[in-house]
Amino acid sequence: MTAPALAAHQVTVFYGPQRVLDRVDLHLAPGETVGLRGPSGSGKSTLARVLALLHAPDTGHVTLDGRPVAGVRHRLPAALRTRVAILFQSPRAATDPRLTLGDIVAEPLRATGTPAREAAERAAELADLVGLTPDLLIRRPHAVSDGQLQRACLARALVHRPAYLLCDEATAMLDASTQAHLAAVITDYQRQHGAGVLLITHDPALMARWATRTVDLPADP
Numbered sequence: 001m002t003a004p005a006l007a008a009h010q011v012t013v014f015y016g017p018q019r020v021l022d023r024v025d026l027h028l029a030p031g032e033t034v035g036l037r038g039p040s041g042s043g044k045s046t047l048a049r050v051l052a053l054l055h056a057p058d059t060g061h062v063t064l065d066g067r068p069v070a071g072v073r074h075r076l077p078a079a080l081r082t083r084v085a086i087l088f089q090s091p092r093a094a095t096d097p098r099l100t101l102g103d104i105v106a107e108p109l110r111a112t113g114t115p116a117r118e119a120a121e122r123a124a125e126l127a128d129l130v131g132l133t134p135d136l137l138i139r140r141p142h143a144v145s146d147g148q149l150q151r152a153c154l155a156r157a158l159v160h161r162p163a164y165l166l167c168d169e170a171t172a173m174l175d176a177s178t179q180a181h182l183a184a185v186i187t188d189y190q191r192q193h194g195a196g197v198l199l200i201t202h203d204p205a206l207m208a209r210w211a212t213r214t215v216d217l218p219a220d221p
């Protein structure tokens with residue numbers, strides 16, 4: 001039997017005529033933290049989106065626990081796509097401004113048909129884990145700080161207990177104490193659930209502290 005992992009195999013991505021990834025391999029096993037490095041524009045976020053099953057590569061493919069993944073986003077069965085979660089740098093770009101923070105956290109549960117009461121309970125549990133108080137859960141994004149909104153995004157990312165969590169500069173815009181708290185929540189989650197974490201950061205200290213190994217993307221594929 002193939003060992004469990006989230007992996008990119010010979011992945012190539014073009015945006016129009018521009019090739020941003022050229023036959024890239026990356027292997028993320030449960031429990032490990034792989035740091036993904038490369039200069040700005042080298043395709044780190046693009047590779048993260050491919051691994052998050054959000055963007056289909058032009059050639060090459062992704063495997064999840066040994067099985068090739070065919071399709072992206074909602075074309076995939078929920079049980080498969082919810083095994084991978086991604087946390088982006090900008091929580092404002094990643095959230096619907098019309099929803100309350102509580103609804104943002106519960107959104108993936110509702111999307112997969114979890115009964116409302118169960119979804120609300122799980123959202124409250126996750127909100128507590130990331131340090132969001134009940135008064136914040138009834139606010140909308142415009143009425144909270146970036147750090148508070150990123151806490152909601154982390155809770156949302158963990159709500160389906162993903163086996164793999166991809167962090168794309170997820171703490172870059174946060175103050176030091178929020179950054180440390182979110183990193184602690186992620187490492188606790190990783191320890192408890194044996195999750196694999198992909199870490200993209202331009203912060204060498206964070207990379208050195210957290211990543212168990214690193215993968216480098218070339219500047220010019």
Ligand SMILES: Nc1ncnc2c1ncn2[C@@H]1O[C@H](COP(=O)(O)OP(=O)(O)OP(=O)(O)O)[C@@H](O)[C@H]1O
Nearest residue numbers: 015016018020038039040041042043044045046047
């Ligand atoms: N949706 C898109 N359409 C067209 N070009 C894109 C798109 N997304 C990214 N690019 C381009 O692809 C290249 C790689 O971008 P990407 O964001 O993956 O790199 P990165 O290594 O994560 O960069 P950074 O460290 O600055 O975040 C860049 O030249 C970028 O302008």
